[in-house]
Each structure stands twice: as C-alpha cells, then as structure tokens.
C-alpha cells in the first residue's frame with residue numbers, strides 16, 4: 374500500500390485528520406468498494422452521487438478501453454468526432470421535451486459556469502443586455518468556481534474568496550424543520566418561499582435579471598426536498614418576468630429521483646439544465662448544459678463563419694467521456710435504472726424513517742433514492758456528531774456522506790433491499806454508539 378500521503382493536498386477534506394487515520398479505497402465493483410487491505414465497504418453514496426449504475430460495469434469499462442485505443446483525443450473547437458454528436462442525441466432523448474441542445478463540459482462546476490454565461494449572453498444577443506443579474510438560493514451548491522459559489526449559498530464556500538461575482542442575489546432556502554420535519558417525500562409547506570423571487574424582482578426590476586438557478590433537490594447541503602408547488606411557482610414567476618430558469622441537475626440527473634431528471638419527477642421544465650456525474654456513471658469526468666432550442670437559436674445570427682458563443686473547454690466532449698457516456702446510457706436503458714429509484718422509493722423511505730426516535734435525530738427526508746437524516750448538533754461542536762457517524766459507518770463497512778450534522782444516502786440505483794437494510798442498520802448503530 375502507498376504510504377506517503379504528504380504531497381497530495383486533498384479537496385474538501387480535513388487533511389490533517391485524514392492523514393492521521395486515512396480512509397483509502399483501492400478497488401470497486403457493483404455496490405462495493407474494497408480498501409487496500411481487502412475490507413469490503415458498501416457504497417451508500419454512489420461515490421459522490423455519481424456512480425448510478427454501480428462500479429466497474431463491464432460494458433462501460435470496455436467502451437472506455439476501446440475508445441482510448443481508437444481515438445484518444447480530438448480537438449473540440451472547429452472539429453468534431455462522431456460520438457460527441459451521438460451522445461448529445463442520446464441525452465436529448467432523455468431530457469424533458471424542448472431541452473434539446475447540449476453543450477459539453479467536464480464537471481458540474483463547469484456546467485454551472487457555462488449555464489450562467491449562456492443565460493447572460495442569451496439576453497444580450499436578443500438585445501436585452503441589461504439582464505445580467507443572477508439569482509441563487511441560500512444553501513444552494515453549484516460547484517466551486519466563481520460563478521457557482523456566487524449564486525451558491527454555503528458560507529464556508531464563499532467567505533474566503535473575496536467579493537465573488539457582482540450582481541448576484543439570493544432567495545431563502547426552503548428548509549423548514551418547524552413545519553415539515555419527518556415528511557415522507559415532498560413536504561407540504563413552503564411553496565410560498567418561491568415568492569422571494571417576486572420580492573427580488575420588485576427590488577432589482579425584472580429588466581436587470583438574467584436567470585434564477587436552483588437544484589430541484591439540494592443535495593450537498595443536506596438533501597432538501599422541494600415543498601409541494603414550490604418549483605411550479607418559481608416557473609410561473611420566471612415566465613411572468615422573462616427570467617430564465619436553470620435547474621442544476623448535477624445530482625438529480627440520470628435517475629436519482631425516480632425519473633431521468635428532477636424536472637420530470639417534479640413536473641417543471643426549466644429553460645436550461647446542468648448535468649454531470651451520472652452522465653458517465655462517474656467513470657470519466659464529464660458535464661453538460663442542455664438548453665431549449667430558442668436559447669441556442671438566438672445565438673445563430675451574423676456571418677456564418679464566425680463563432681457564435683465564445684466559450685468551451687479543451688476537453689469538451691472528450692472521446693473517452695463520450696464513449697463512457699454512450700455505454701452508461703445503454704446500461705441505464707437495459708436495466709431500467711432511470712426509473713428504478715421510483716420502484717425502490719417506498720422501501721427506501723420506510724427503512725430510513727424507521728430511524729425516527731433514535732437519539733438526536735431531528736428530521737428524516739427522502740425522495741427517490743436520496744435520503745437525509747438530520748442530527749441535532751452537539752453543543753458548541755457543530756458537525757462533530759455527523760462526522761463521527763460517518764467514521765463509525767465507514768469502520769463498520771458502509772460509506773455514507775455527511776454535511777455538517779446531516780447524513781446523506783444516495784446509493785447506486787442497482788441497490789437491493791439487503792443493501793438498504795445494511796446501510797440503515799449501520800447508521801442506526803452508529804447513531805447509538807456516538808450519541
């Protein structure tokens with residue numbers, strides 16, 4: 374096993390703590406990881422919400438290997454390769470009607486930057502160049518680049534990095550423990566939080582606002598499920614004022630909530646959607662922005678030899694990512710994985726909600742195959758209890774996610790009942806032990 378952990382400055386990690394007691398993964402297949410010592414760990418978080426079809430699926434592995442030998446790289450600017458077009462077409466077959474133009478990126482963060490730039494530029498090419506303001510939401514997570522942290526609503530991700538992007542405002546988050554604790558599925562109360570957008574319009578004027586960005590389900594800040602009617606109301610207010618609605622579906626995309634996208638699950642179609650993670654089953658970095666035809670078409674003006682949208686990445690539509698994406702979508706289709714979360718939802722919800730009544734459990738929430746268990750913070754030590762539950766689960770063979778004192782579950786969509794039992798059992802035991 375590799376012993377020197379010094380040089381790697383790890384992302385979003387308590388580096389000093391980790392290097393004293395490392396948690397290393399050396400192998401993965403299906404629902405499991407293995408440590409370098411050969412200890413099996415059940416993956417309760419689909420890696421980082423991305424390995425939706427489970428690990429090391431042969432079809433995807435073979436597609437990547439074959440692609441590496443055939444066409445390892447192709448420049449994406451002014452050039453193309455067939456699999457990029459093929460993958461865009463396959464993605465469009467899954468997206469809600471009307472979302473039919475795909476711009477490839479390499480991550481969720483890049484998808485968010487791309488979507489924000491696209492929204493601002495769209496208004497400009499239509500002659501409404503004053504619409505530059507972006508609206509996010511408290512407790513939103515949209516990756517770590519400057520646009521994403523500016524519209525995002527996580528103080529730790531924002532406070533160290535100066536003034537961020539100008540001209541950004543935020544709506545309130547929708548988490549309402551007092552009214553909605555222990556809701557099964559979508560909470561009843563809180564559609565009116567969407568009216569914050571009307572207040573921001575009244576403050577800034579619609580003519581200055583380009584877009585609103587929200588996650589249909591806020592994942593990284595602790596699984597916040599949209600209250601009934603909330604996303605519908607946001608859509609109505611956006612339509613009324615000519616504001617673009619962006620859904621960040623980096624987590625909710627590709628089957629997590631029981632249909633291919635959160636937009637479909639919640640019955641609200643955005644103008645622009647960002648995805649990543651599940652598009653390649655997490656095997657090769659890739660993201661995408663999918664927009665409505667009219668947004669794309671607004672750029673298609675002027676002399677035809679000129680570039681219409683001055684944006685893109687060296688690795689946009691990378692051949693390995695496209696090969697992985699095509700194979701992933703095939704696996705999803707062959708195994709019905711994009712709707713499997715719906716089939717498993719009731720059993721998953723029942724298992725999760727059985728944790729109600731354990732010490733310090735103040736809320737449990739779920740939709741599709743996403744679950745959140747919120748623990749009361751220890752006096753003066755916010756986040757410590759969540760971290761301890763995470764470590765205890767890891768030591769007892771289950772990988773979960775934690776955000777502060779919230780434990781999140783998002784298993785691969787191939788999860789079976791016995792895995793759900795094991796995960797929930799490990800969490801229950803951990804909660805009791807660390808009490």
Ligand SMILES: Cc1ncc(COP(=O)(O)O)c(C=O)c1O
Nearest residue numbers: 480481482514515516621623624
């Ligand atoms: C909703 C959302 N947007 C954006 C991102 C950022 O994606 P990435 O880490 O691939 O840049 C994430 C990552 O978890 C996410 O959950």
